[in-house]
Amino acid sequence: KQEVTQIPAALSVPEGENLVLNCSFTDSAIYNLQWFRQDPGKGLTSLLLIQSSQREQTSGRLNASLDKSSGRSTLYIAASQPGDSATYLCAVQSISNFGNEKLTFGTGTRLTIIP
Amino acid sequence: GAVVSQHPSWVICKSGTSVKIECRSLDFQATTMFWYRQFPKQSLMLMATSNEGSKATYEQGVEKDKFLINHASLTLSTLTVTSAHPEDSSFYICSVADERAYNEQFFGPGTRLTVL
Numbered sequence: 001k002q003e004v005t006q007i008p009a010a011l012s013v014p015e016g017e018n019l020v021l022n023c024s025f026t027d028s029a030i031y032n033l034q035w036f037r038q039d040p041g042k043g044l045t046s047l048l049l050i051q052s053s054q055r056e057q058t059s060g061r062l063n064a065s066l067d068k069s070s071g072r073s074t075l076y077i078a079a080s081q082p083g084d085s086a087t088y089l090c091a092v093q094s095i096s097n098f099g100n101e102k103l104t105f106g107t108g109t110r111l112t113i114i115p
Numbered sequence: 116g117a118v119v120s121q122h123p124s125w126v127i128c129k130s131g132t133s134v135k136i137e138c139r140s141l142d143f144q145a146t147t148m149f150w151y152r153q154f155p156k157q158s159l160m161l162m163a164t165s166n167e168g169s170k171a172t173y174e175q176g177v178e179k180d181k182f183l184i185n186h187a188s189l190t191l192s193t194l195t196v197t198s199a200h201p202e203d204s205s206f207y208i209c210s211v212a213d214e215r216a217y218n219e220q221f222f223g224p225g226t227r228l229t230v231l
Contacts, residue, residue: 032217043208044159044222046116051217089158093218096164096174101212103149103220105158 002027002094004106012112013080021075021109023090028068031093031101035064035075037086038108044089048075080113087111117213118142121223128199129231135195136226138209144189145211149220150182153206165192199230 003026013019023033032051036044048057048064050073056065063076073090087110091103118141128134138148146167151159163184164172171184181203183195196203208225212218 032219034219036222041206041225041227043121043224044210046219046221049217049219091159091220093220096172101147101218102161102164103159103210104161107158 002030002092002104004090004092004104006088006090006106006109008109009107010110010112012114014114015080015082017080018076018078019080019111021077021088021090021111023073023075023106025071025073025092025104025106027092027094028071029094030068031095033064033066033073034091034093034103035062035073036089036091038089039086047088077111082113082115085111085113116216116219117145117211117221119209119211119221119223121209121226123226124224125227125229127229127231130200131198133195133197134199134228135193136207136209136228138192138194138211138223140190140211143211143213143215145192146189146214147212148186148192149210149212150184150192150194151208151210153208153225159208162194196228199228201230204228204230 035047050066061078087108091105096102120139122137148165150162165186173179186192210220210222
């Protein structure tokens with residue numbers, strides 16, 4: 001059974017700093033990994049998708065890396081802004097016991113950027 | 116990416132009633148849609164995978180007779196919570212897998228269900 005863990009559970013940093021969020025998963029047989037942000041009471045916004053054959057993906061100030069063999073991914077946020085405050089979730093896509101693709105979510109990191 | 120809507124955004128109902136939540140894929144035809152549930156301060160848990168024209172696949176521990184899923188068209192999936200009870204109060208979110216983009220999943224805005 002796939003298990004996804006995110007560390008830390010919560011993080012507060014001053015505006016302008018760079019930061020790294022961590023994600024680990026137990027089963028390396030994945031198709032891809034996605035990073036999402038979730039604002040309070042809202043749905044999820046997809047930030048980046050890394051295919052299992054890729055090592056990293058970049059979008060603006062965001063850079064996500066993937067080391068499938070060790071079961072780890074990181075999300076790097078450069079020059080953080082107050083608008084980056086949200087909960088960040090990583091999710092791995094793999095095949096379920098029923099043979100269909102499914103996302104397994106991590107526990108999330110609640111990020112607060114201090115102005 | 117895919118654009119997904121949900122309706123209603125929130126609903127309050129009495130215990131014992133049934134509630135239907137709609138999930139629509141607005142800009143492409145989605146063969147597969149997913150339904151998740153999220154309790155306060157917890158992450159998302161997959162409830163079921165909805166495939167157009169066939170029966171949904173439910174995750175272990177999810178009662179299929181209580182959470183009825185219908186995926187009658189390529190743009191609409193519905194989740195009906197039957198005989199709702201207070202413990203069913205939760206945030207329900209759907210997603211679609213965009214086959215045009217390595218099955219990247221895009222999520223709707225969610226529906227907050229409160230059962231009194």
